Amino acid sequence: LPTPETKQAPFSSPYAPPKDASVLILGGGVAGIAAAQALAERGVSDFIIVEARHELGGRMMSRAFGAPEKQYAIEVGANWVQGTQAKGGPENPIWKLAKKHHLDTRISSFSNMTTFDETGKVDFTRDVKTAARSYARLTGAAGRRVSRALVDATARGGYSLTGSQPSNAHEMASEYFQFDWEFAQTPEETSWIASSWANNYTFRSDAGGFSDENAMSVDQRGFKTLIQDEAKMFLRKDHKQLRLNATVTEVKYSTEDVVVTLADGTALRADYAICTFSLGVLQHHDVKFTPKLPGWKREAIHSMSMGVFTKIFLQFPEKFWFDTEMALYADRERGRYAVWQSLDHERYFPESGLIFVTVTGAFSKRIEALPDAEVKTEVISILQKMYPNTTIPEPLGFYFQRWHADPLFRGSYSNWPASFLTEHSVNLRATVAESLWFAGEATSMRHFGFLHGAYLEGRDIGSTVAACINGGGCVELEHVDRVKNARPYELL
Numbered sequence: 001l002p003t004p005e006t007k008q009a010p011f012s013s014p015y016a017p018p019k020d021a022s023v024l025i026l027g028g029g030v031a032g033i034a035a036a037q038a039l040a041e042r043g044v045s046d047f048i049i050v051e052a053r054h055e056l057g058g059r060m061m062s063r064a065f066g067a068p069e070k071q072y073a074i075e076v077g078a079n080w081v082q083g084t085q086a087k088g089g090p091e092n093p094i095w096k097l098a099k100k101h102h103l104d105t106r107i108s109s110f111s112n113m114t115t116f117d118e119t120g121k122v123d124f125t126r127d128v129k130t131a132a133r134s135y136a137r138l139t140g141a142a143g144r145r146v147s148r149a150l151v152d153a154t155a156r157g158g159y160s161l162t163g164s165q166p167s168n169a170h171e172m173a174s175e176y177f178q179f180d181w182e183f184a185q186t187p188e189e190t191s192w193i194a195s196s197w198a199n200n201y202t203f204r205s206d207a208g209g210f211s212d213e214n215a216m217s218v219d220q221r222g223f224k225t226l227i228q229d230e231a232k233m234f235l236r237k238d239h240k241q242l243r244l245n246a247t248v249t250e251v252k253y254s255t256e257d258v259v260v261t262l263a264d265g266t267a268l269r270a271d272y273a274i275c276t277f278s279l280g281v282l283q284h285h286d287v288k289f290t291p292k293l294p295g296w297k298r299e300a301i302h303s304m305s306m307g308v309f310t311k312i313f314l315q316f317p318e319k320f321w322f323d324t325e326m327a328l329y330a331d332r333e334r335g336r337y338a339v340w341q342s343l344d345h346e347r348y349f350p351e352s353g354l355i356f357v358t359v360t361g362a363f364s365k366r367i368e369a370l371p372d373a374e375v376k377t378e379v380i381s382i383l384q385k386m387y388p389n390t391t392i393p394e395p396l397g398f399y400f401q402r403w404h405a406d407p408l409f410r411g412s413y414s415n416w417p418a419s420f421l422t423e424h425s426v427n428l429r430a431t432v433a434e435s436l437w438f439a440g441e442a443t444s445m446r447h448f449g450f451l452h453g454a455y456l457e458g459r460d461i462g463s464t465v466a467a468c469i470n471g472g473g474c475v476e477l478e479h480v481d482r483v484k485n486a487r488p489y490e491l492l
C-alpha cells in the first residue's frame with residue numbers, strides 16, 4: 001500500500017473566502033448523525049450537517065398509513081435492529097440506542113410461517129428448513145475458503161458446490177426467503193464469501209457477531225426517532241449545525257478545502273467534508289464532484305452494487321389471512337411477491353387490517369416502473385391465488401416506496417458482488433485529496449447494508465476527522481492505486 005499523504009494544519013490565505021465550518025457533513029442519515037456525534041464528543045462543534053430532506057434519519061423512514069380512523073406509523077425503510085446482543089458478547093450499537101430511547105420493539109419470529117403456492121395453502125415448511133440448513137452449509141464452506149486463501153465465487157456457485165440446487169417453486173421460494181430477502185439481490189449477484197461474513201458478523205455470536213435476534217420497531221414515533229432524539233442531545237439549540245431541505249448539487253474539493261454548492265446556489269466552504277450519500281447516489285452522478293473523483297475511487301463505487309428491498313403495504317377492512325407472523329408464497333417465477341408479513345397480529349397491531357409483502361432486486365425495479373394501480377392488481381391477484389375460496393376485498397390503503405427511482409437514495413442498501421475485492425472496499429472508504437472523507441453503510445467491510453454498519457462507519461470517520469482537527473494535521477485513509485489480479489490473466 002502506498003504511504004498516505006499528510007494534510008497539514010488548515011492554511012488560511014488572507015485572500016480566501018471565510019470558511020463556514022471546519023467540517024461539512026453531507027447527509028443526515030445514521031452515518032451523518034453518528035459522525036456529528038463523534039465530532040461533538042471530541043470538542044469539534046464547528047460542523048454543519050447538510051440534508052436534502054425535511055428531517056433527519058435517511059433510510060430510517062416512517063410514514064402515516066391507513067384509513068383516517070385506523071392510521072399507523074409504518075416503516076418504509078429500515079425496520080429491524082438486526083442482531084441484538086448475546087450474553088457477554090458485543091452489543092449492536094443500534095440496539096443500545098433502541099434501549100436508551102425506549103423504542104417499542106418485538107423480536108420477530110420468522111419461523112412462525114404459513115406456506116402457499118399458486119394452488120392455495122400448501123405445507124412446504126420442510127423445504128424452508130432445508131433452505132436454512134443449505135445456507136448454514138454455504139456460510140460454513142465460505143469460512144473454510146477464507147482460511148485456505150481460496151478465491152471468491154458467487155453465492156450461487158457456493159450453493160451448487162455445497163449441494164444445494166433448488167429445482168421447483170417450493171425450493172426456490174425457500175431459498176429466496178433465506179437469501180434474497182436479506183441481501184436484496186440474488187445469489188448470482190452476490191459474493192459467496194462476503195455474504196457469509198456479513199451474516200456471521202451480525203447474526204453469529206460465536207463468530208464475532210451480535211446475535212440471531214431481529215428486533216422489529218413498532219414504535220409509533222417511528223424507528224427514526226432513535227436517531228432524531230440522539231441528534232437532539234448534542235446539536236446546538238440555535239440550529240446553526242443543521243441545514244435541512246438543502247440539496248447538494250456539487251462538491252468541489254482540493255487539498256486546501258471543500259466547497260459544497262446547494263440547489264439554491266448557496267456555497268458552503270470548510271476544511272473537510274464527510275460524504276455519507278448512499279452508494280446508489282454516488283453511482284448515479286446525482287452530485288457532481290469537481291474535479292472528477294479519481295479512477296480508483298470511481299472503480300470502487302461502480303464495482304459494488306445497490307440492492308432494492310421494497311415493502312408493499314396494504315390495509316384491508318378486516319383480516320382474512322393467516323394467523324402466523326409470516327407467510328411464504330411460491331410462484332413459478334422466483335421471488336414474485338414471495339414474503340408476506342401480517343401486522344394484524346396479536347404481537348404487532350391487532351385489528352389494524354395491515355399486511356405487507358416484500359419484493360427485491362430486479363423485481364423491485366420492475367414494479368417501480370409500473371403505476372400503483374397495476375402493482376395493486378398484481379398483489380391482489382396473488383392473494384386470490386393464496387385464498388382461492390375468498391373474495392379479496394378492495395384495500396383501504398396501498399403504498400410502496402420507490403427506493404431505486406429516488407435521487408436521494410437510488411436503491412435500498414449496498415450488496416457485495418463476487419468481483420468486488422477487499423481493495424475496492426478499502427478504496428470506497430478512502431479519503432480523496434486529504435479533505436474529502438466517505439462514510440455510510442456501504443463503506444463498512446463487515447456490516448455493509450445494515451444500520452449498525454452506517455453507525456459504526458459514521459463514528460469512526462467522525463472521530464478520525466476530529467483527531468485531524470485537534471491534532472493540527474491529518475493522515476488520510478490510504479487507498480490502493482490499482483487493484484490487480486494476484487496472478488495476471490493468461491490466454492493459453
Ligand SMILES: Cc1cc2nc3c(=O)[nH]c(=O)nc-3n(C[C@H](O)[C@H](O)[C@H](O)COP(=O)(O)OP(=O)(O)OC[C@H]3O[C@@H](n4cnc5c(N)ncnc54)[C@H](O)[C@@H]3O)c2cc1C
Nearest residue numbers: 027029030031052058059077078079080248440441451454
Ligand atoms: C427498505 C429498506 C429496509 C431496510 N431494512 C433494514 C433493517 O431492517 N435493518 C437494518 O439494519 N438496515 C436496514 N436497511 C438499511 C439501513 O436503512 C441503511 O443501511 C442505513 O439507514 C444507511 O444509513 P446511511 O447514513 O449510510 O445512509 P442514508 O440513510 O442514505 O443517509 C444519507 C442521507 O443523505 C441525504 N442525501 C442524499 N443525496 C443528497 C444530496 N444531494 N444533498 C443532500 N442530502 C442528500 C439523504 O436524504 C439521506 O438522508 C434498510 C434499508 C431500506 C431502504
